[in-house]
Amino acid sequence: MAIIKPFQAIRPTTDKVAHVVSRSYQNYSRRELNAVLSYNPFSFLHIINPGYKYHKNVKGQERFQLVHNRYLEFLEDNVLTKDPQDSFYLYQVESAHFNCSGLFCAASVNDYRTNVIKKHETTLQRRESLFAKYLETVKFNAEPVLMTYEDNEEIARILAKERGRPPAYYFTTTDKVTHRLWTLSDKKTITSLQSAFANIDSLYIADGHHRSASSNLLAENSERHNPSHTGNEPYNFFMGYLIPDSQIRIFEFNRMVKGLNGLSKEEFLIKLDALYRIENQGDILYKPTKKHHFSMYLDGEFYSLYLRKKVYQFTDALSKLDTQILYKTVLEPILGIHDLRKDKRIQYGHGKHNAIKMKDAIDRGRFTVGFGLVPVSIQEIKAIADAGLVMPPKSTYIEPKLRSGLAIYEL
Incomplete structure (x- = not known):
C-alpha cells in the first residue's frame, strides 16, 4: 500500500517558469553554466550555485547556507511563489522521441523504511550524510525521486481526464522538450488518486537512491530532536515523481x-x-x-x-x-x-x-x-528490488531526467 500526499508546492510564476527551470547542474559544461548564470537572472542555477554572486567558489556548510539565502531571495522577488492549497501536480514531458506523464507528490519516508518503496542500488553513507545536512540547512527538495509503479487503469483514467484541462504551465525549452503542468487541488480528485495508489503494492526507485536515503536520514535526525514528533511533519516525506512502468525509458x-x-x-x-x-x-x-x-x-x-x-x-x-x-x-x-x-x-x-x-x-x-x-529492462530492475538485491553501479541510464525548480517541496 503506497501512501502519497498532496503538498503546497513552491513554483515559478507563470511568466518566468521557462527561465527558472534548469537541468541538473552536472549536465552543464563550465562554459554553458557560466553563460546561463551571466545572462539569466531567473535561473534556478543561481540558487544551487550561490557563490557566483560573490565570484567565489563556496563549499560545505557555507554553500548550504548561501543556497538557502538565494532561495529566500527568489521568494522575496516573487520569482517563486507558494501555492495556496495542497495539490498533486501532473507533469507531462514531450519531445520528438519521448513522452511521459507523471505525478509530483509527497512520498512517505516510512514507506521507504518498510520497503513499500523499493531500491535496487546501494548508497554511500558519506553522501547520505552530506546531503541530509544539505537538506537540513536549505530546507527544501527541488529534485524529486523518480519512481515507477505497475500500470494502473484507474490512475491512468484520472490523469487522462486532468490532461483535458488547460495546464498551469505550457512551455518549450531550448532542447525542444515541451513541458506541461497541471495543479490537481480538487479534493475529490486527490482522494481518488490516494485511493488508487493505496492499491499499489510497491513503488520502485528508478533514479534518486541517494536523495531518498538522505531524506530518510534527515527524518531520523529530525525525529530524535523533536520531542513533539507526530509523524505528520514535512520531514517525514520527500518529493517524488511517479510514472507507470510503461513510460520509463532505460538505456545502457x-x-x-x-x-x-x-x-x-x-x-x-x-x-x-x-x-x-x-x-x-x-x-x-x-x-x-x-x-x-x-x-x-x-x-x-x-x-x-x-x-x-x-x-x-x-x-x-x-x-x-x-x-x-x-x-x-x-x-x-x-x-x-x-x-x-x-x-x-x-x-x-x-x-x-x-x-x-x-x-x-x-x-x-x-x-x-x-x-x-x-539495456536493462524494468522487469529486471523490479525483480532485483523485490529480491532485496543490488545492481552493479552504472547499470542503467534512465529517462525522464527531470528539471530542477519546477516544483519545490519545503521541509
Missing part, C-alpha cells in the same frame, strides 16, 4: 577499461574464450542485440561475445543481469577490477552515439578495450 552504460591487466591481446582473448564464443566483426560498428550477448572493441576491431551458459550458472535475479555477468566473468577475474565505483581504470558511457564515442576513445589511446551491452 558501456564499459571502457584501461589496460588488459598485464595480458597481451592474444592472452586476453584466450581467457575470454573459456566463457564466451567469440566472433570477430571487423571494423564495422557493432552492437549487441539480446541478453547475455556483448560487443567488445579491441585494437581497432569489434567482436561479438556470446556467453557459454554451460560454464556460467544463473542462481538469482542478479546473476542474470548482463552488467553482473560482465563483472563476474571479465572485469573482475580477468581484468582485475574489483571495485566498480572506485577503480580509475574503468569508465562508463551512455547516450545515442555512445558506441561511436567508445570506439573513438579507444582509438585515441585513452582506453584499451570497451564493452557494449543491451
Whole structure:
C-alpha cells in the first residue's frame, strides 16, 4: 500500500517558469553554466550555485547556507511563489522521441523504511550524510525521486481526464522538450488518486537512491530532536515523481577499461574464450542485440561475445543481469577490477552515439578495450528490488531526467 500526499508546492510564476527551470547542474559544461548564470537572472542555477554572486567558489556548510539565502531571495522577488492549497501536480514531458506523464507528490519516508518503496542500488553513507545536512540547512527538495509503479487503469483514467484541462504551465525549452503542468487541488480528485495508489503494492526507485536515503536520514535526525514528533511533519516525506512502468525509458552504460591487466591481446582473448564464443566483426560498428550477448572493441576491431551458459550458472535475479555477468566473468577475474565505483581504470558511457564515442576513445589511446551491452529492462530492475538485491553501479541510464525548480517541496 503506497501512501502519497498532496503538498503546497513552491513554483515559478507563470511568466518566468521557462527561465527558472534548469537541468541538473552536472549536465552543464563550465562554459554553458557560466553563460546561463551571466545572462539569466531567473535561473534556478543561481540558487544551487550561490557563490557566483560573490565570484567565489563556496563549499560545505557555507554553500548550504548561501543556497538557502538565494532561495529566500527568489521568494522575496516573487520569482517563486507558494501555492495556496495542497495539490498533486501532473507533469507531462514531450519531445520528438519521448513522452511521459507523471505525478509530483509527497512520498512517505516510512514507506521507504518498510520497503513499500523499493531500491535496487546501494548508497554511500558519506553522501547520505552530506546531503541530509544539505537538506537540513536549505530546507527544501527541488529534485524529486523518480519512481515507477505497475500500470494502473484507474490512475491512468484520472490523469487522462486532468490532461483535458488547460495546464498551469505550457512551455518549450531550448532542447525542444515541451513541458506541461497541471495543479490537481480538487479534493475529490486527490482522494481518488490516494485511493488508487493505496492499491499499489510497491513503488520502485528508478533514479534518486541517494536523495531518498538522505531524506530518510534527515527524518531520523529530525525525529530524535523533536520531542513533539507526530509523524505528520514535512520531514517525514520527500518529493517524488511517479510514472507507470510503461513510460520509463532505460538505456545502457558501456564499459571502457584501461589496460588488459598485464595480458597481451592474444592472452586476453584466450581467457575470454573459456566463457564466451567469440566472433570477430571487423571494423564495422557493432552492437549487441539480446541478453547475455556483448560487443567488445579491441585494437581497432569489434567482436561479438556470446556467453557459454554451460560454464556460467544463473542462481538469482542478479546473476542474470548482463552488467553482473560482465563483472563476474571479465572485469573482475580477468581484468582485475574489483571495485566498480572506485577503480580509475574503468569508465562508463551512455547516450545515442555512445558506441561511436567508445570506439573513438579507444582509438585515441585513452582506453584499451570497451564493452557494449543491451539495456536493462524494468522487469529486471523490479525483480532485483523485490529480491532485496543490488545492481552493479552504472547499470542503467534512465529517462525522464527531470528539471530542477519546477516544483519545490519545503521541509
